[in-house]
Amino acid sequence: MGNIAILTDSTAYLSDDFLARHDVHVAPLSVIFDGASYRESIDMSTEAFYERIEAGNLPTTSQPVIGETVELIESLPDDVTDVIAITLSSGISGTYQSMVALNDMVDVTVHAFDSEISCMPQAFMVEEALHLRDNGATPEEIIARLETVRDSIRAYFVVDDLDHLQRGGRLSAAQALVGSFLQIKPVLHFQDKLIVPFEKIRTYKKAVRRIEEMMDESIAGDGEGYCIGIIHANCPERQAEEIASMKQKFPKAHISGSHFGPVIGTHLGPGAIGITWYRREW
Numbered sequence: 001m002g003n004i005a006i007l008t009d010s011t012a013y014l015s016d017d018f019l020a021r022h023d024v025h026v027a028p029l030s031v032i033f034d035g036a037s038y039r040e041s042i043d044m045s046t047e048a049f050y051e052r053i054e055a056g057n058l059p060t061t062s063q064p065v066i067g068e069t070v071e072l073i074e075s076l077p078d079d080v081t082d083v084i085a086i087t088l089s090s091g092i093s094g095t096y097q098s099m100v101a102l103n104d105m106v107d108v109t110v111h112a113f114d115s116e117i118s119c120m121p122q123a124f125m126v127e128e129a130l131h132l133r134d135n136g137a138t139p140e141e142i143i144a145r146l147e148t149v150r151d152s153i154r155a156y157f158v159v160d161d162l163d164h165l166q167r168g169g170r171l172s173a174a175q176a177l178v179g180s181f182l183q184i185k186p187v188l189h190f191q192d193k194l195i196v197p198f199e200k201i202r203t204y205k206k207a208v209r210r211i212e213e214m215m216d217e218s219i220a221g222d223g224e225g226y227c228i229g230i231i232h233a234n235c236p237e238r239q240a241e242e243i244a245s246m247k248q249k250f251p252k253a254h255i256s257g258s259h260f261g262p263v264i265g266t267h268l269g270p271g272a273i274g275i276t277w278y279r280r281e282w
């Protein structure tokens with residue numbers, strides 16, 4: 001059996017510390033400001049991105065450049081025969097389809113896996129894949145397990161301003177119109193790979209409270225065995241408040257924070273918060 005490399009895209013927002021400690025490769029997506037393209041984390045930091053956004057600049061986004069992903073795969077050690085490529089949802093980006101297409105361009109087998117979401121839930125899947133790979137699983141076993149994990153992850157998010165999602169075409173115009181008209185802060189989630197409102201709620205606080213209620217129903221007792229993630233878009237104080245409250249409620253859970261970087265921040269806007277959790281079997 002040959003070696004397996006784990007690849008994901010930049011919207012998993014794996015921390016520098018995680019990347020330094022684990023053998024995982026990242027294909028960057030980009031943000032485009034005034035015709036100039038910047039690969040997130042490489043050419044533009046999250047801080048610089050939100051400064052430009054707050055100054056009123058509105059970017060667009062694009063998937064990884066396929067030629068660069070080919071180069072990345074070609075630079076892997078010679079004994080790598082298989083690549084597990086975990087991507088953001090195919091319902092919101094062409095990244096997954098590009099990973100599938102790579103099979104005609106490189107000598108290894110690329111097993112593209114659609115996370116059907118993005119950000120920290122996608123990072124959870126990367127961690128699962130690494131764990132399985134390091135424990136001798138085959139590519140097929142890794143993909144089968146990822147399918148189960150994908151089904152078990154819960155994730156909801158709230159944005160301050162639905163216009164960002166509407167402008168980027170990731171929420172239908174009709175839904176966004178209802179949102180801005182009524183000044184609501186819907187709890188959003190992914191269904192069948194797409195972003196849809198889960199529940200229409202009027203204030204940010206109530207929306208977050210609703211997500212917390214769902215966590216209370218879903219997570220048993222002190223949270224032992226659960227991974228909980230709090231993701232923020234340039235609002236660290238909201239994230240800190242949530243982390244503190246989760247630590248009180250679920251003292252035995254593994255609670256960590258992440259951020260919405262430039263590409264996802266383009267579509268959610270500053271002020272967004274995401275909450276995700278699942279039960280880890282190891």
Ligand code: MYR
Nearest residue numbers: 061062063092093094119267274
């Ligand atoms: C591209 O241009 O290919 C990237 C498009 C990215 C769209 C992002 C839409 C928002 C995703 C929110 C994820 C929240 C996960 C908790």
